[in-house]
Amino acid sequence: MKNSHDECITTSKSKDVSLGELRDRLAEFASVRGWDQFHSPRNLLLALVGEVGELSEIFQWKGEVAKGLPNWTSAEKEHLEEELSDVLLYLVRLADVCGLDLGRAALTKLVKNARKYPVVNSSPSATSN
Numbered sequence: 001m002k003n004s005h006d007e008c009i010t011t012s013k014s015k016d017v018s019l020g021e022l023r024d025r026l027a028e029f030a031s032v033r034g035w036d037q038f039h040s041p042r043n044l045l046l047a048l049v050g051e052v053g054e055l056s057e058i059f060q061w062k063g064e065v066a067k068g069l070p071n072w073t074s075a076e077k078e079h080l081e082e083e084l085s086d087v088l089l090y091l092v093r094l095a096d097v098c099g100l101d102l103g104r105a106a107l108t109k110l111v112k113n114a115r116k117y118p119v120v121n122s123s124p125s126a127t128s129n
């Protein structure tokens, strides 16, 4: 039987999911199970690394994979979605228990990246002097 959260997930398919929503739902998920005690920064980091390993296994031995995964079955794509989600969820939770605003931090880092790697004009006219 679906609970109210399942219903919410079903009905909110078309809207973008925010990091804040994931953070709050993860906090509730842990709280109602009495798992806050286990969600220490170090434990969450180790869980995150474990999930990155599971994600890597999907691509292991496959050779290069075409963008859009044209030859993958729907079951393989679903498996990939699940492992990507586990990585994201542990990352969001880790940032939260560290007291950090991950979305804000990521935007700030994007700005820093843009300063570090400025756009260079690579058109032929710009390089022909």
Ligand SMILES: Nc1ccn([C@H]2C[C@H](O)[C@@H](COP(=O)(O)OP(=O)(O)OP(=O)(O)O)O2)c(=O)n1
Binding pocket: 035, 038, 054, 085, 086, 089, 090
């Ligand atoms: N102490 C825990 C255990 C699980 N989870 C959540 C976060 C992940 O999204 C997912 C991970 O669950 P599993 O450890 O069961 O890992 P998998 O879903 O990858 O299962 P399996 O390793 O059997 O493939 O559950 C969590 O928040 N805190």
